[in-house]
Amino acid sequence: MGDREQTLPLTGAEHDRAAHHRLDEAWLAAAWEAPETRVLVIEQGKVHWRDLGPEDGGPVLVLRGTADAPEGERYFLGVEPDGTAHFAVAAAALPEVPDDAGIQVGHLYTLGSVLGDRDAGLLVHALGLENWHRTHGFCSRCGQPSEPTAAGHVRKCTACATEHFPRTDPAVIMLVVDPQDRALLGRQPSWPEKRFSTLAGFVEPGESLRQAVVREVAEEVGTRVVDVAYVDSQPWPFPSSLMLGFHATAADDHVDVDGTEIAEARWFTREELGAAVEAGEILLPGGISISRRLVELWYGKPIAESNKW
Template identity: 80%
Template sequence: MGDRDPRLPLTRAGHDRAAVHRLDEAWLAQAWATPETRVLVIEQGKVHWTDAGGPALVLVGPGDAPEGERYFLGLDPDGVAFFAVAAAALPEGVDAQVGHLFTLGSTLGERDAGLLVHAYGLENWHRTHTFCARCGQPTEPVAAGHVRKCTVCAAEHFPRTDPAVIMLVVDPQDRALLGRQTSWPEKRFSTLAGFVEPGESLRQAVIREVAEEAGVRVADVTYIDSQPWPFPSSLMLGFHATSVDDRIDVDGTEIAEARWFSREELRAAVDAGEILLPGAISISRHLIELWYGEPIPETNKW
């Protein structure tokens, strides 16, 4: 893969989540009172960042952080504590740009990428799970933002993660199967993917999803890697799989079209602008390039 970092962009992290401190209110209060502590302000997924010296998050001291729910993210190797604050609005008058995990995730350094994916997942979950699933009453954050507790029945609720399989399927001629969802514009192609159903193994999910979406029968399934995908709350589990033949019969509901590509055909289609591949932040791009054998340069991206 050349000089490219072999790790998936959203799996990089430079902080220790230090979960042992989440229930220690005295320790958390002391960490918040320490001037060296750094705070990431986030507002519905948006953050401030700067490109001075390379893309980096804008982190502030506790005294400069606005009001909002506070989440403890962890410690760096030097013991510096990191928090996120979910604010009603990003602070004004900051000499910085406004960005989002989807656009920043593959450009940030290791520490900032890890902090942002952690904060993004927590903030989205808290914002959309304010009531108890058991009794319907309001919940409040506890455990430094990693649990919500019902204010009436005391039920504890934990951040949601939905497992999804994503797979690069090849046929007996080693051609890769790429498809276009019905909701995507023309030319956008990617690997197939789908959510794991209750009582289903990952292998079973790969076989079922490929059959349902593209009518392709899969024999061999090999796990490759995983990546958090908090848009809003998925964990993508990546696979390579082999079909028993090259027949395709798309469902027309989720997948509008699907095609087999040899390496030469894929490169020619990308160079000609006939198809657009998924961006560098995604595990789907990683799976495609593992099969292809090297990074695939392109001028047009998602």
């Protein structure tokens, strides 16, 4: 089903997370003071970036020295191959910048497919930690406040000392094909009428990934899956998912949408999908998503469209 060697957006991180340094307070303090250390400032998912142009690296994150970093929770992200340490600071607001500095505000959903692997990797790591810390300020065991430790990768209860670790929610996402090799795409009720994507759903307790694929497809569109093949995975910190991508084969072309999670579902041949996209009759998932990759692997090549979401 096409070339699977191309790097999926958000999966090419180049920094070494160097977890052995997270409890080494002396090393972390020295790294913070090092003049070459770089800091990504993040405010509820928003970051600063600039476009250097196609010949000089294109869009890049604005990384600051520690002296220019604002106050906020500090997370150690890791080190580059040359030894440069990287931190993130979760700030109350992004620093002010001159109007003529060429610096813009962006977020992962729009930047993830245009940043280089290093910057996309730093951003997805920082965003995942920021999302988690912002929503897990209290101990789930005793209800008392918790505080960051292990350089931002653990929260520890101030009362009972229970340690809490960042949450990741596994979700299966699958392109289903029928015996005629047609692809099934669906539209959620909350989406505009032209938006179609692959099916997806969260893995339930005590369930294997294959079982989750079979169950979700049956629940959402009433289709019986007889074969499941793993393709790839992608971190998706919106706010804390890990997308596990599959191609699945259906027993037949039966479709009976549930009307709750899926409002409409259609089978497409490659010719029908290409023509519908070209005519603007449907909009596919954005290029950052594993959903788009699953569709294009089946299609056999990238799919160009004038309008994206």
